[in-house]
Amino acid sequence: MISIGEKCCGCTACYAICKKKCINMLPNDEGFLYPVVDVKKCVNCGLCDKVCPIENKIQGVSPIRSVVLRTKVEEDVLNSASGGFSIPLANYVIKNGGVVCGAIINEKHEVQHKLIDNYEDINLIRGSKYVQSYMNNCFQEIKNKIVEGKKVLFFGTPCQVYGLKKYLNYDYDNLITVDLVCKGVASPKLWEKYLNYREEKQQSKVDYINFRKKNRGYHSADLEIKFKNSSVYAKNKTDFFMRSYINSICMRKSCYQCNFKGKDRCSDFTIFDAWNATKYTSLKKDDDKGYTNVLIHTNKGNEILNEISNMYKIYESDISKAIFYDGVMVDNQTEYMKQREKFYELLNQKKIDETVQILLPIKTIDVFMELIKKILYKLGLLNLIKKLKEGLNGKN
Template sequence: MIEIKDKKNCVGCTACAEICPKKCIQMKPDEEGFLYPVVDKSRCVECNACNTVCPIQSPVDEKEKLQKAYLVQHCDEKVRLDSSAGGAFTAIATVVLQKGGVVFGAAYDENFHVQHTYIEAVDELKKFRNSKYVQSELGDAFCLVKSFLQKGRWVCFSGTPCQIEGLSRFLRKPYEKLVLVDVVCHGIPSPLIWNKYLEYQEQSFPNPDNIRFRDKFYGYKYSTMSIIQNGKNVYHAGSQLDPMLRAFFSDTCDRPSCYECPFKKRYRVSDFTIWDCFSVYDFDKKLDDDKGTTRVLCHSQKAASLMQEVMEYARCKEVSADKLVAGVKEMFESVPMNLNRTVFLADATKLSGKELFEKYYPVTKKVKVKTAIRKVLLVTGIYGTMKKCLNRVRGR
């Protein structure tokens, strides 16, 4: 029976709960808001299926394979602006829907909690667009994927690398009509902190229409957290000002397993890996229009042939796979744990959202000055040039 002695050894992928023949494993939140398997020992038959399926306990070896690489920009400008990067995910998902398939991804429910769900029509894809920097609840998504595949349907499943490895282990065998899409993942913040953030913003912006982690209000190079209320963009703050983004980028609230993530690698079990391309000018200056570009790495022959269909919906420029992954730290290295993580998450159980964020992420004079300077740099167009230089120095 599965027993999580060290929380670093559980990514919360649900594979153990979903595979259990007795359905005696439930995913329950711990005090930090992350879901972990809890076994009803009285019903467990010690079949060990849960340990065998676990992608951490029984890892798959990384196998070098031929890869194709692309820079992708969706042809529909609205879709591209709505997406975190260039809208490659929408283009890949559209190809699967056109084959009569279903698409799984992370969406908000009516209370802005992030969960995996599926859709069957192209106009519903907007639910999945835009990264939500909070761990999504998978529910019974893995079982649903299996049942769609068994009915002969095409299925596209998108998620974090740990979710994709978990699903792949759960399914046990390759399916011709399954398309796995993972993101390059910085790390995955706690749903508890996200709830605190919702509570904090609710005071100033009640009943929002949408909350976007990666809004392009100021362009792609400086995307912001934005709140849309009554159809208007009423709040937009970047990573130096918004407390949720500050917590995310300072690695203060990620799942324990993220700090030693075993899925940070180049060769993956997915068909596609997608991530941002802020330095598109290093590949092709003509593509650098500050509206967003997705880097797409194809790991399988299936992905390479689907790319021919993706080209109907998106501009795709083939590039060298080595160049695409060069200097991409988040693909290879886990984030370092912030020293404040333990106290921040402990305080989150006691303090209100306002108290928590004002304590750890106060809007000091320094933050205000930084924000003002950034706005001036943006308006004058200097920001883009500075970011280019910075990316070059960092080798990105």
């Protein structure tokens, strides 16, 4: 009977494997889903314990190749969090009669994983989502597709990829996995309270969300929300949700002691941002549109990338330098915030703006600096100042 407490990462492997359907994923006071066992139905078969990636971690493999890339489709670059790696890969799988499973924002504006089998819906998986997704029955659906002989492409956090692999318990040739280097995930409850607050402020329902809209370029992306009344909200460090996330006060408890760090992974691909690509590739100029770091762990992954290489601009990179400059979260844990418990305690009593202003107050200087950055961007001076700052730092 599964019982690992706060170490649980919420991957849902135990829920998916239970033949008696006696495990439900239910939210705790913070809004994170944890497995709850109906002891009356449980027959103590032990499958849930065997499939848990925390208790039985799969041995990862080192990358065999490292590249920085960007899709050649300009629209996909502009609407992706970084270089748009996912779209050509997803198109390749759909073209070959397969399905893609990744995190989307559904009609209720919740983050959930969904299986996609058509080109029209591929854009739904594009972009970052900083909230833990609802997996629902995705693991079972993925297995059914794999057994049918279809290619399946899965995007997820490392714990989700490891959970899927433990659930399947076999290295299927027609499964392609991509793990996303992350610092952690916020709770769906926090996200719901945040959206309720924004709708109240805008006096309109949410229509569209982009967690990293490149309004001011790749290096200064905003959380953008469009509303039914045509109003648009876009902020970053002075936004209440993003301030909570950036300061790591809202993560799932297991994220502060992540069991899946290191460059050795069980996935085919590991992806993360390429903020400093010019420092470890042959790329000469950063145009502030975004590139993606890709670590390829398997021959299968390398063969697929070679097959669709004409869809990308690809630059070979040095693995160690890529991790040093841009992959800090590949190896390192998110620092635990001592006020984290207080954050969720307050959130259960107050609105998100009140909670953040008590623990992570947004000051006048913060608002002023964000406004200045927007003005400098409109004047075309923001990138120039960044380059001057980099030059000064390089001399020191």
